[in-house]
Amino acid sequence: MFSKKTLWGSLAGLGLLLGTTSSAALAAMPTSSAAPNSQFRSVEQPLALKVGVAIGGLALIGVELWWFLFSKSPAQKAEAHQGIQELTITVDGGYQPSRVVVKVGQPVRLNFWRNDPSSCLEKVLLPDFQIASDLALNHVTPIEFTPLKSGEYQFTCGMNMFRGIVEVQD
Ligand SMILES: [Cu+2]
Numbered sequence: 001m002f003s004k005k006t007l008w009g010s011l012a013g014l015g016l017l018l019g020t021t022s023s024a025a026l027a028a029m030p031t032s033s034a035a036p037n038s039q040f041r042s043v044e045q046p047l048a049l050k051v052g053v054a055i056g057g058l059a060l061i062g063v064e065l066w067w068f069l070f071s072k073s074p075a076q077k078a079e080a081h082q083g084i085q086e087l088t089i090t091v092d093g094g095y096q097p098s099r100v101v102v103k104v105g106q107p108v109r110l111n112f113w114r115n116d117p118s119s120c121l122e123k124v125l126l127p128d129f130q131i132a133s134d135l136a137l138n139h140v141t142p143i144e145f146t147p148l149k150s151g152e153y154q155f156t157c158g159m160n161m162f163r164g165i166v167e168v169q170d
Contacts, residue, residue, distance in 0.1 A: 087109075094162045152167050
C-alpha cells in the first residue's frame, strides 16, 4: 500500500512529465506557412503524440477516481483502557486510519496526531457530536465524545475535503 504522499508525488511527477513532453514537442514543431494576414497558424501535431497525451490524461483521471472512490484504509478498532476507548489517528495527507470502530455507550478518545503542515488539515470537525477542534502541528489533540447510538459518523477537515468515519457498533 502506498502512502498518500508517495501517490501524490508520483501523480505530480507524471503530470509534469506529460506537460513537459507535450510542450517540448510543440516547440519543436515546424510552423507551417500561413496566409500573411492570418492571425492563426495551424500547428500540426503527430497523431501518436495526441493519442499519447490523451491516454496519459485518461490514466491520470482513472487513478485519481480510483483513489477517491475506492481506496479505503482498513478499519481499526479502538482499544478500551480504563473505560475509555482510545485510538490514535495520524493526520498526514488525510486520516490514518480513516475508519475507526468503537462500541456504543462507552466514552471515546480519538488522539489526532497532526504531521501535515497544510492549512487544509488544521481543523477537524465531528458535526454529529458538535465538535470542531483546532489541531496543533506536530502535537496530539485528544477529541472526546460518547456515542449513544450505533451508526456511522463522519469526521472531516475544515473544508470537508478529507473525511473519516467513526463506526459505532452495538
Ligand atoms: Cu481541508
